[in-house]
Amino acid sequence: METRLSVVKSQYEKIIVSIGGNAIVRRNDRGTIEEQFENLKHACGYIGRMVKGGKSIIITHGNGPIVGNIVLRNEMVKNLIPPEPLYICDADSEGGIGFMIQQTLYNQLHKLHNIKDVVTIVTQVVVDRDDPAFKDPSKPVGPYYTEEEAKKLADAKGWVMKEDSHRGFRRVVPSPAPKKIIEAAVVKTLAEMGVIVIAAGGGGVPVIEEEDGTLKGVDAVIDKDLATALLAKEVKADRFINLTQVDRVYVNFGKPGQRGITEMNVKEARGFLEAGEFAPGSMGPKVQAAIDFLEAGGREVIITEPELIESALEGKAGTRIVK
Amino acid sequence: METRLSVVKSQYEKIIVSIGGNAIVRRNDRGTIEEQFENLKHACGYIGRMVKGGKSIIITHGNGPIVGNIVLRNEMVKNLIPPEPLYICDADSEGGIGFMIQQTLYNQLHKLHNIKDVVTIVTQVVVDRDDPAFKDPSKPVGPYYTEEEAKKLADAKGWVMKEDSHRGFRRVVPSPAPKKIIEAAVVKTLAEMGVIVIAAGGGGVPVIEEEDGTLKGVDAVIDKDLATALLAKEVKADRFINLTQVDRVYVNFGKPGQRGITEMNVKEARGFLEAGEFAPGSMGPKVQAAIDFLEAGGREVIITEPELIESALEGKAGTRIVK
Numbered sequence: 155m156e157t158r159l160s161v162v163k164s165q166y167e168k169i170i171v172s173i174g175g176n177a178i179v180r181r182n183d184r185g186t187i188e189e190q191f192e193n194l195k196h197a198c199g200y201i202g203r204m205v206k207g208g209k210s211i212i213i214t215h216g217n218g219p220i221v222g223n224i225v226l227r228n229e230m231v232k233n234l235i236p237p238e239p240l241y242i243c244d245a246d247s248e249g250g251i252g253f254m255i256q257q258t259l260y261n262q263l264h265k266l267h268n269i270k271d272v273v274t275i276v277t278q279v280v281v282d283r284d285d286p287a288f289k290d291p292s293k294p295v296g297p298y299y300t301e302e303e304a305k306k307l308a309d310a311k312g313w314v315m316k317e318d319s320h321r322g323f324r325r326v327v328p329s330p331a332p333k334k335i336i337e338a339a340v341v342k343t344l345a346e347m348g349v350i351v352i353a354a355g356g357g358g359v360p361v362i363e364e365e366d367g368t369l370k371g372v373d374a375v376i377d378k379d380l381a382t383a384l385l386a387k388e389v390k391a392d393r394f395i396n397l398t399q400v401d402r403v404y405v406n407f408g409k410p411g412q413r414g415i416t417e418m419n420v421k422e423a424r425g426f427l428e429a430g431e432f433a434p435g436s437m438g439p440k441v442q443a444a445i446d447f448l449e450a451g452g453r454e455v456i457i458t459e460p461e462l463i464e465s466a467l468e469g470k471a472g473t474r475i476v477k
Numbered sequence: 478m479e480t481r482l483s484v485v486k487s488q489y490e491k492i493i494v495s496i497g498g499n500a501i502v503r504r505n506d507r508g509t510i511e512e513q514f515e516n517l518k519h520a521c522g523y524i525g526r527m528v529k530g531g532k533s534i535i536i537t538h539g540n541g542p543i544v545g546n547i548v549l550r551n552e553m554v555k556n557l558i559p560p561e562p563l564y565i566c567d568a569d570s571e572g573g574i575g576f577m578i579q580q581t582l583y584n585q586l587h588k589l590h591n592i593k594d595v596v597t598i599v600t601q602v603v604v605d606r607d608d609p610a611f612k613d614p615s616k617p618v619g620p621y622y623t624e625e626e627a628k629k630l631a632d633a634k635g636w637v638m639k640e641d642s643h644r645g646f647r648r649v650v651p652s653p654a655p656k657k658i659i660e661a662a663v664v665k666t667l668a669e670m671g672v673i674v675i676a677a678g679g680g681g682v683p684v685i686e687e688e689d690g691t692l693k694g695v696d697a698v699i700d701k702d703l704a705t706a707l708l709a710k711e712v713k714a715d716r717f718i719n720l721t722q723v724d725r726v727y728v729n730f731g732k733p734g735q736r737g738i739t740e741m742n743v744k745e746a747r748g749f750l751e752a753g754e755f756a757p758g759s760m761g762p763k764v765q766a767a768i769d770f771l772e773a774g775g776r777e778v779i780i781t782e783p784e785l786i787e788s789a790l791e792g793k794a795g796t797r798i799v800k
Binding site: 187227228231235236238239250260343370 | 507508509510546547549550551553554557558559561562565568569570571572573575576577579580583584587588594596597598599601659660662663666667670672682684689690691692693694
């Protein structure tokens with residue numbers, strides 16, 4: 155057995171990188187595994203080139219389109235095979251997507267002659283059982299439907315369906331706020347030893363803490379940006395790079411007067427957020443996550459697309475958010 | 478964030494415990510998640526009581542009935558949702574089952590006032606691309622079918638179907654020999670720090686190493702007993718406790734003259750194995766895995782059922798295999 159562990163001195167930078175679900179399954183993809191690997195090869199190529207100079211790297215990722223398909227498969231054959239609850243579908247997706255990222259990044263690093271351990275830690279994220287989100291489902295899961303299909307599904311399955319980004323209708327599930335990450339100590343320790351850790355995939359498996367301190371899965375999806383910000387705080391990350399499908403954050407997005415933001419501070423970010431500039435379930439939680447992270451002591455947040463990581467780190471692309 | 482990490486002195490014992498798939502989904506279960514949690518509560522209760530005195534614990538598990546259902550769901554709706562290849566189903570099951578064990582064991586330890594970190598590491602296991610198993614599928618996956626159903630599935634899907642344990646017909650897939658465990662160094666390090674690690678679930682995700690050293694998933698299922706023996710060797714475990722649904726190993730199993738074995742050495746074990754005493758895909762690989770582990774320097778193997786762990790460790794139950 156090769157041992158590739160090495161201790162990273164604590165003065166080195168700890169970076170948390172989040173890969174959006176839409177960077178794994180792209181808008182016009184069919185959703186095959188081949189496409190997902192191809193998309194991840196791009197993202198991991200850019201991340202791989204960033205992994206040098208003794209940085210500690212932690213990766214989180216979205217699971218939107220993928221967990222939606224797992225849920226759908228479960229629902230469609232539920233009369234033949236007992237269906238898994240949503241939180242088990244979340245855990246399944248942490249395994250499957252984690253594996254794809256861990257292998258793809260390992261391969262990309264290998265090609266760069268930079269052999270490193272890359273592991274996926276299945277992550278449980280505690281939410282408050284009294285979170286108001288349980289009474290107001292808001293997080294889109296799975297594919298887009300026409301209005302007619304959406305109505306049929308709502309009637310047949312009791313799903314809550316909402317229109318999303320003018321691209322159709324989607325099922326929405328509760329999205330409670332993340333409160334604590336059960337495996338954070340292990341993630342932090344491994345990252346500080348030089349292991350690249352994939353964690354809190356899809357926002358992690360939502361669990362509640364019972365009165366006796368034991369844990370129990372609940373049917374919900376935790377926003378992966380907010381879960382990433384919490385993990386970033388708990389592992390004391392310096393920077394948080396949030397990879398999505400736009401080059402930077404915009405105000406008046408898709409409207410006349412659209413303007414890209416190169417840099418903003420927490421106060422400006424909160425102002426735009428409160429003015430409704432950023433779509434809920436899309437750029438909104440990314441900016442909120444940036445604020446959470448910076449207010450908890452984080453140094454810098456970058457929001458950009460995978461292709462632009464390196465330019466963004468040099469201040470030539472993306473949106474930089476600081477305290 | 479609570480930090481529960483503590484360094485375990487290297488003189489403490491390192492134990493690898495394997496939970497059989499049939500201890501997660503029992504013979505007459507419907508296969509619901511509630512049943513799986515209930516079964517795991519039993520197994521993890523017994524494992525939890527064993528976790529004391531500074532032992533390093535690594536857990537592996539089977540995925541037989543569960544990955545079979547994941548594969549089935551994928552196959553049944555493949556015209557609507559692009560199906561995942563078998564190796565992604567394996568990775569999904571590492572996430573889902575790993576989560577269930579990690580949470581259940583955490584909860585059981587919590588009730589015993591023994592707070593410990595318990596994590597699941599998604600594990601890739603290298604197999605040889607020229608392994609003869611790829612030409613001779615042998616590993617049962619998924620549910621049992623009648624002879625008639627089996628014939629229909631073989632015709633419709635090209636599956637290879639074989640009769641199994643006189644309980645019906647099952648699909649069989651290639652089962653190549655495990656050669657190397659990519660994440661073994663991380664598993665070993667964590668275990669030595671006192672973290673309970675769940676790894677190589679379902680035998681791990683089978684991957685081949687390309688000529689340039691990069692990894693690629695392949696459609697196969699690695700026998701979890703052989704993968705566990707390999708992991709046990711790579712992490713230098715002292716003992717290997719293999720939990721299954723019988724109290725100990727038998728010769729003449731289910732025949733006149735059936736006799737339980739309380740202790741045997743490698744030579745005796747090999748003799749029984751070569752005489753065809755142990756069913757392939759069942760007790761056979763467990764005894765082979767014991768031989769592999771002991772010949773590589775392991776101290777002791779115990780084969781028993783979860784309820785009997787403690788008695789077996791005292792020499793009062795189970796089968797003990799030594800060099």
